[in-house]
Structure formats: C-alpha cells, structure tokens
Amino acid sequence: MSVPVRLLLALMLALIPEGASAHSVFGITGFSGGLLHPLLVPAHFLAVAALALLIGQQQWPHRVPMAYAAALVAGLGAIAMAYVPDFAEDGVLVFGGIAGLLVALARPLPWVLGALLAAAIGAMQALDSPPEAITLTEANLTLLGTAVSAVIVLVTLARIASLPHQPWQKIAVRILGSWIAACAILVLALKFSR
Amino acid sequence: MVILPVVFPLVMATGGVLGIAGVPLPGVEIGIAVSAAVLGMMVALAARPSLWVAALIVGVFAVFHGYAHGAELPPGADALSFSAGFVIATGCLHLTGIAFGLLVRWPAGLIAVRAMGGIIALAGLLFLGRLV
Numbered sequence: 204m205s206v207p208v209r210l211l212l213a214l215m216l217a218l219i220p221e222g223a224s225a226h227s228v229f230g231i232t233g234f235s236g237g238l239l240h241p242l243l244v245p246a247h248f249l250a251v252a253a254l255a256l257l258i259g260q261q262q263w264p265h266r267v268p269m270a271y272a273a274a275l276v277a278g279l280g281a282i283a284m285a286y287v288p289d290f291a292e293d294g295v296l297v298f299g300g301i302a303g304l305l306v307a308l309a310r311p312l313p314w315v316l317g318a319l320l321a322a323a324i325g326a327m328q329a330l331d332s333p334p335e336a337i338t339l340t341e342a343n344l345t346l347l348g349t350a351v352s353a354v355i356v357l358v359t360l361a362r363i364a365s366l367p368h369q370p371w372q373k374i375a376v377r378i379l380g381s382w383i384a385a386c387a388i389l390v391l392a393l394k395f396s397r
Numbered sequence: 398m399v400i401l402p403v404v405f406p407l408v409m410a411t412g413g414v415l416g417i418a419g420v421p422l423p424g425v426e427i428g429i430a431v432s433a434a435v436l437g438m439m440v441a442l443a444a445r446p447s448l449w450v451a452a453l454i455v456g457v458f459a460v461f462h463g464y465a466h467g468a469e470l471p472p473g474a475d476a477l478s479f480s481a482g483f484v485i486a487t488g489c490l491h492l493t494g495i496a497f498g499l500l501v502r503w504p505a506g507l508i509a510v511r512a513m514g515g516i517i518a519l520a521g522l523l524f525l526g527r528l529v
Contacts, residue, residue: 245477307403374402381403385410386477386484389467392414393476 232334233341237348240332241356246292246390247331250299250324251357253383256306256376258317258357259364267317268361272354274322278329279346287333293394294327300387306380309373328353400448401455402491406484408456412463413480417470425468427528428461433521440514443507 231239241247258267302320305312334345367373415422435454439446446454466483470476497513500506 245481249481304407307407378402378406381406382484382488385406385413386480388407388410389413389417389480389484390476392417392467393470393480396417 232336232345234344234348237334237345237350238352240345240349241328241353244331246295246299247328247353248356249383249386250295250302250328251353252360253299253302253306253380254321254324255357255360256364256380256383257302258321258361259366260306260309260373260376260380261312261314261317262365263314263317267314267321268354268358270318271321271325271357272350274325275329275350275353278326279332279350282329282333283343283346286330288330291327291331293391295324295331296387296391296394298323298327300384300391303380303382303384303387307377307384309377325353400452402495404452405455405459405491406487408459409463409466409487412460412465413467414463415460416464416467419468422461422464425461425464427525428458429465430521430524430528432458432461434518434525435521437514437516437518437521441511441518442514443511 241251254271257263298320302324305320329349332346332349334342334349336342336345364376367376436458438444470479498510501510
C-alpha cells in the first residue's frame with residue numbers, strides 16, 4: 204500500500220471517533236472539524252482537486268506541493284492573527300479555475316509556475332478557513348486539522364492523478380480539469396452578478 | 398476525440414455566463430431544439446465531419462445550452478451547488494452517450510446507435526415544430 208493511501212486511511216480513521224458522536228458533520232469542531240473542512244467545502248475541494256490533477260499530469264517535483272503547504276501554513280497563521288479577507292473565497296475559485304484550465308490544455312509547464320499557482324491556492328484556501336470556535340485552543344486545533352487534511356488530500360489526489368498512462372485516461376483527466384474550470388467560471392459569474 | 402469533450406464544458410460555461418449576465422440571446426430554445434435535430438441527424442447518417450466543423454457545431458450549440466442553464470438559476474439558490482449539480486448531471490449524460498456510442502463496434506450496436514440518433518433528431522424536430 205503506497206504512502207499517500209496509508210495517509211488517507213489514517214485520516215479516515217482519525218475521523219471515526221467524531222463520526223460516531225451525536226454531532227452533525229457541520230457541528231464538528233476542533234481538530235476533527237479542521238480535518239473535514241477541506242473535504243466538505245466544495246470550492247476548496249474543487250481547487251485542490253484541480254491543483255492535484257495538474258501536479259499529477261505535469262509530473263512536477265515535490266517542491267510544488269511544498270509550496271502549497273508553506274502558503275497554507277502562512278495563510279492559517281494570518282487567520283490566527285485575525286486577518287480574514289473578503290476576497291479569499293473568490294481567490295480560491297479563480298486560482299482553482301486557472302488550474303482546471305491548465306489541466307484541460309495539457310501543455311508542458313515549468314514547475315515554478317506550478318509552485319506559484321499552488322502557493323496562491325494554498326494561501327487563498329487558508330484565508331477562507333476561519334475556524335468557528337469559541338476558545339483559542341479549539342481554534343488553533345481547527346487550523347491545525349485544516350492544514351494536515353489539506354496537505355494529505357493534495358498529496359493523495361496528486362499521486363492518484365499521476366497514475367494514468369493510457370491515452371483515454373489522460374483524456375479523462377483533461378475532461379475533469381475542463382469541468383472544474385467550467386464550474387468555477389459559473390460560480391464566479393453568479394457571485395459577481397449578485 | 399479529445400477536443401470536443403474538453404472544449405464543450407468551457408463553451409457551455411461561457412453561454413452560462415451570458416445567461417447569468419442577462420445578455421440578450423434570441424432563439425435559445427430554438428437553438429436547443431435545432432441542436433437535437435442536427436446532432437441526432439448526424440448520428441443517424443453516421444456523418445464524419447472534419448474536426449473544425451464538428452467543433453464549430455458543438456461549440457455553437459453548447460452556448461445555447463449553457464445560456465439556458467445560466468438564465469434558469471433560481472433566485473437565492475446556492476451558486477456552487479447549482480453549478481456543480483448541473484455540471485455533474487451534464488457530465489453523466491455525456492458519459493452515458495459515450496458508453497452507448499461504444500456499441501458501434503458491433504453490427505447490431507451500430508444500427509442501435511444510428512436508430513437512437515434518428516429518434517433524437519425526430520424529437521428535436523418535434524420540439525422545433527412546437528416552438529415555431
């Protein structure tokens with residue numbers, strides 16, 4: 204069993220105790236709530252999925268996920284300092300849409316561009332993840348859970364996205380990227396029209 | 398094989414943006430009915446146009462379909478849920494059509510696919526007749 208799959212299973216096992224409680228999914232706070240956040244916020248999951256598809260498609264080095272993780276941590280640090288910008292959700296959609304478009308294009312791209320895009324997505328995702336907690340400890344645990352989960356999800360999906368070798372599989376990846384970009388375009392259009 | 402399914406969602410999204418923005422686009426329903434008639438006829442006749450012709454046809458029709466989705470968003474609806482929902486539903490329909498189209502590798506399957514194209518073309522003409 205590969206390392207990313209093991210990490211994903213560990214993440215799922217870490218969620219089981221909370222899942223057995225009487226709390227609703229969206230009522231879960233603390234570290235477990237943070238773990239769930241990147242999975243349950245549609246815009247975040249789309250952006251991370253698009254970035255993961257791009258990383259896997261381009262076969263970029265580990266520096267790109269590391270750039271994502273660094274920016275994510277920096278953004279969560281800003282959140283901890285009570286900096287919560289309004290533009291973060293739009294930023295997630297914009298950069299996620301860009302990642303989807305690049306997947307659809309399937310042109311060779313330098314890893315530096317990937318690192319910049321990954322950092323942008325990580326930062327926006329972090330800034331759009333203010334914890335809903337009462338105590339400072341619970342808030343920090345939520346942020347920690349968000350960071351751990353987001354990086355695991357990205358690494359796991361990127362590993363899966365690097366597996367396709369058959370032509371039809373590579374086409375399917377491009378189609379997925381196209382659909383993610385279409386989704387982001389529509390949501391942004393809806394947001395700006397209101 | 399690659400260009401059409403990759404480009405279609407993006408062009409449809411463009412049409413959706415036009416619908417959301419309220420840009421006037423005459424004959425949306427007629428365009429949708431014509432798309433069914435034309436594409437169904439092409440399947441029935443087993444037409445094999447050049448790539449740029451196919452891309453042009455699909456692109457034009459995708460704008461009409463996307464526009465209809467964008468213009469029909471219920472007020473107050475959650476934007477991402479609506480978009481994700483119709484993107485997923487459209488994708489599933491495409492997968493269904495592609496899967497059905499794979500039947501052409503068998504003689505009976507080829508007949509079935511072309512017959513389905515004929516049925517779709519007739520349905521498109523029926524809708525067109527009701528609109529005109």
